[in-house]
Amino acid sequence: MxxxxxxxxxxxxxxxxxxxxxxxxxxxxxxxxxxxFLGGNCRTFAHGDFLFDSGAHRFHDKDPEATALVKTLLGDSLRSVSAPSQIYHNGQFINFPLDALDVARKLSLKTVARIAGENLPGFKRKTNANPNFEEFATAKYGTSLASRFLLNYSEKLWGLSPDRLSPKISGNRLRGLSGGNLLLAALGRKVFESASIDGSFLYPEKGIGMICERLAEEIGEKHVRxxxxxxxxxxxxxxxxxxxxxxxxxxxxxxxxxxxxxxxxxxxxxxxxxxxxxxxxxxxRFRQLRLIVLLLDLPQFSDNASIYFPESDIPWTRIYESTNRSSYMSPPGKTSIVIELPCFKGDEVWQMMDAEICQRIKQSLSDLGLLNGARVIESLSFRLSNAYPVLxxxxxxxxxxxxxxxxxxxxxxxxxxxxxxxxxxxxxxxxxxxxxxxxxxxxxxx
Ligand SMILES: Cc1cc2nc3c(=O)[nH]c(=O)nc-3n(C[C@H](O)[C@H](O)[C@H](O)COP(=O)(O)OP(=O)(O)OC[C@H]3O[C@@H](n4cnc5c(N)ncnc54)[C@H](O)[C@@H]3O)c2cc1C
CATH class of the missing domain: 3.50.50.60 (FAD/NAD(P)-binding domain)
Structure with missing residues (x-):
């Protein structure tokens, strides 16, 4: 022994x-x-000249020692990226985190008035001491905002109705979202100067997997089986x-x-x-992800780092475009998008054959008018186990x-x-x- x-x-x-x-x-x-392979659910895949991550990853500069170490490990390969994110809602792209003025512009006046009315300053909704996610989100933001952007998205991501989820699933996602701000915007005042401070993050030039690759180099092969x-x-x-x-x-x-x-x-x-x-x-239980990657004969799909899709009749939750994190991720004049479909092991999405799921997603994107006639060079599919603990x-x-x-x-x-x-x-x-x-x-x- x-x-x-x-x-x-x-x-x-x-x-x-x-x-x-x-x-x-x-x-x-x-x-x-x-x-x-090393890297678990935090890898960068290579396919020809294209690179893309195992789901939309960014390195958050939140722990100074962690940031300093990653900077030391990666040197100049670690870049500061500034790219916005948006929510696709009702055929419109809305800035995320929600920007009150933008919401006010893109939703109907009636909806904005309802959201504002539900978020009058000083108006406190009661919740019980131990709310579920639906109670928490509705109390904090009102029914109109929560049902449009939070409850449906969470149900899709975690695979459970929002009244069965814990408020802890929200993490930091709800930052920057304030009912009071929406009210001001509804009254025509400019609230946020910039779309989102969250648009800035750190990212290695050849994908998030570089962090694990550098750690592995430091550790040394003989220490890994x-x-x-x-x-x-x-x-x-x-x-x-x-x-x-x-x-x-x-x-x-x-x-x-x-x-x-x-x-x-x-x-x-x-x-x-x-x-x-x-x-x-x-x-x-753990939630799994099915990733569909479309390699596109197009310089850019959008200028977003990620696009979120809360609507329940769209099967995916998020699309991210690698090229908007680093230009090294795609060959010149081309880009790729990664579409994330949450699922449970053994369900229809998890089991579907690669060719069939890729075809379905391409068709849905095209029906929504999102592919804009772009030629899909190739489509690929991956499965990620244990992506999220179901809270x-x-x-x-x-x-x-x-x-x-x-x-x-x-x-x-x-x-x-x-x-x-x-x-x-x-x-x-x-x-x-x-x-x-x-x-x-x-x-x-x-
Ligand atoms: C879609 C997605 C997006 C994310 N985005 C971000 C982000 O933007 N920023 C951020 O900071 N973090 C992000 N994360 C989180 C980050 O990737 C995770 O923290 C991380 O993957 C979890 O790391 P882990 O090592 O705990 O587990 P895992 O990555 O799951 O690694 C576990 C490893 O254990 C191995 N294993 C399993 N069974 C055995 C066994 N019996 N014996 C030996 N080995 C075994 C597996 O093969 C795997 O390699 C994201 C995660 C996902 C899934």
Whole structure:
């Protein structure tokens, strides 16, 4: 039986960030990744001269240490990008985050008056102490605004009606949206000078995947085992004794950092956890994404970084155009768009054959007049597993006993989006990964 101090399960951004900090701290570690690739759900795909990401990604400058590290890793390849985003609503493109003046211009006077009326300054709607997303959004923005832009979009993205979702799904998406501002706009006053401060972000010139690629270079190949889906974890008392690899090899361990979905993690324990927990995790779900990529014989599809589609009769939630993040992403005179269709494993969208889903999406875009006669050079399709934890209203009561149980293992550390069942972004992973390794260093040197 071989021995390493820290075994890191999963080579997505969380696993690579943990490994990077472990290496910096001089701790022995090994990363195990199931697939032939590193980067998990944060990769850049190459097809001919085209590059595109696994869904619309941007690096948010929200944690100064994370930003400084990514700048050091990428040097001049990390660019500051300024590109707007919009919502497609009723055949119109509306700035996002919502810009009161723009909304006032693009919706009918009657609708704007209704929105403004529902958002009179000082007017407070009551909610209960523990609202679901529908109650939360309606109380905060009024029915007219919420039903147009928030409730339908959320239902499509998360696959549950908004009264079954937690307010936590909104993250920062609702920033910049204020009923009072809409009222001022309805009265004809200019409210926001610029469309959106959120239009600025950091982005690597050859795609978001460059961040994981640079981390992997720093970590070094010998510390990574690709095509190695960890099969099991054998436990004794309050410790993980070791991990089991597909070839049956057992490796003893001092610490395990798991970035795998918490549901998968729990099922891998040997001996098995109590039946009550195994039955609880059947209610813990992840949303998947089907990505359709259209390579276009067109210099630009729009000038947006992303376009959001809240309407329920359109099957996708978002389209992003790689070229508007970096000109390196497409050959000269051409562009590509990535269309995101949320789904659950096994449903019609997830299962549809590539050719059929690509054809359907092309047809729908064309029917909406969005392709504008552009020639589609090629269409491709990808599946992304475990893209989002489904934050159902009240899910914390179901996940809490699972995390309480796993916390009993003194050398098991859950880290990352699917492992902790939280809606985490890259800067969160850098911050939490740094903290986790600091904590392990202090424990291992004792
Ligand atoms: C569509 C989309 C858009 C996003 N946009 C942004 C954004 O704009 N900005 C931002 O900061 N973040 C964004 N994110 C979030 C960011 O990509 C995530 O934080 C990240 O992908 C989650 O990282 P992770 O390492 O926790 O999990 P994952 O990326 O899911 O990685 C888990 C890894 O574990 C591996 N694995 C699974 N089972 C096993 C096993 N048994 N043994 C070994 N390995 C295994 C998987 O193959 C995978 O590589 C976005 C995510 C998505 C899906």
């Amino acid at each position: 071989s021995h390493d101090k820290i075994h890191i399960l999963g080579g997505g951004p969380a696993g690579l960030i943990a490994a990077y900090y472990a290496k910096q701290a001089g701790m022995p570690f090994q990363v195990y990744e199931a697939s032939p 690709l095509r190695n889906p960890v099969q099991g974890l054998f436990v004794r008392n309050d410790r993980i004794q070791g991990i089991v690899l597909p070839n049956g090899e057992k490796i003893s361990t001092e610490h395990v950092i798991s970035t795998l979905p918490v549901t998968r993690m729990l099922k891998m324990l040997s001996p098995q956890p109590p039946e009550s927990l195994l039955s609880a995790i059947r209610q813990i 159902e209203h009240g899910i914390e009561n179901i996940v809490a006993p699972v995390f309480d149980f796993l916390q009993e293992f003194s050398n098991l550390h859950l880290f990352g989006r699917s492992a902790t069942f939280r809606y985490l972004h890259l800067h969160d992973l850098f911050r939490e990964g740094r903290g986790l390794i600091e904590q392990l260093v202090s424990r291992l040197v004792k």
